[in-house]
Amino acid sequence: MEDKKNFELLYEGKAKKVYKFDEQKLLIKFKDDVTAFNGLKKDQILNKGKINKKISKFFFEMLNKEGINTHYINDYDENSFVAKWTDLIPLEVIVRNYTAGSFCKRYGVKKGLIFDYPLIEFSLKNDELGDPMITKDAVLLLKVTTEDILDEITSISKKVNDILSDYLKSKGIILVDFKLEFGISKNDNKVTLIDEISPDTCRFWDANTMESLDKDVYREEKGDLLNAYEVLLGRLDI
Template sequence: MNLSDLKFMYEGKAKKLYEYDEDKTLIYYKDDVTANNGEMKDNMKGKGNINKKFSVYFFKMLEEKGIETHFVEDVDENSFIAEKVDIIPLEVIVRNYAAGSFCRRYGVEKGMKLEFPLVEFSLKDDTLGDPMISKDAALAIKLTDEKTINYLKDQALKINKILNNYFLEKNIILVDYKLEFGIKNGKIILADEISPDTCRFWDSKTKESLDKDVYRESKGNLVDTYSSLTRRLGL
């Protein structure tokens, strides 16, 4: 598909969105990689294809488990067609283990298993660095309503159970990850992506990073790490 034939809508750090038709969007996954709120930037051939392949696989799997997503149809190496949604301006973060900013914020040891899956929210705003936001603050500034934010948490926990069971069978720890949701015809559905860019994975035996921490912490080649992960999952 020739992207120049489509109306350009939006460009983020890792994706470009084009209008496919009145109700659908074409999502193109770029080879760009960023970290630390854009302080680190690179372009790595093949990275977009891996993230697209990963997202398509898990959107399909979650659909089979009763989680409605924006995925419609696969297109090519770097693109798929999705329902056009109004993105809810909250990132939903699910944590099973302590890592990254959580450790810095609370002074806990990396790798500590949490007593229960923790759902947090951050404000979806690149200019502010996507800051953490409490449920009450989100309601107070009218980002959303209580029914919606409770539904987001409920869906996140359902998704977490499905993904945790899947990755445990592959001897992979799902440490934490980010979800985004959108509204289509009044219904809230899972949107954006599920990829090694938005998830933190560790090998269950070695605790080796299998995600973007390899890039953040200069621990190896990002595309090689992502490629190894997809092979391990049989994608």
């Protein structure tokens, strides 16, 4: 395999590096870095990147088989996979099935209340502004994207929630909430699910103990993060 040193580094985020693979594909490398509170808390945890890559690959492959258009193409190495090159839509889509995290702080409600139906929220993907929450009308008035694309993103997000929730329920895991990102594929101009689906971007609770199997272990200093990720990995069909 070609060394990643020979690929052009296009972007480095908190948890991943993105390289140019060719004119239509990217190489996504998962790092061992872990951050919380917009980067105010950060560490390196050996093998975290490998686990997140395995879990993201697994979920993207599952979603591809279910007809969801994702950026995942194929495996590359233990920390990386090849993905479609997309133009980022600068929004984060948050899907919530239970109350947790910032939602509880915003509205003064206790953790763990189940919603009657999934709540879809949006935040503007902008590190300098701290990824502020944004309404649908504000998205459209600021021309972040079009109404048709926003509706498609919302529809895809609900389908992803149904697919992942049903699968995880069979493994004794509750999908509490999660973040999705989208782009427009350079190859076919289609709305495409991108980024990652991992315990860095989702809240997973053990259905019996309600213990976290995600980054809340790190945020809230509730134990060993890598152990929690390994427990999650062991519960999946990987």
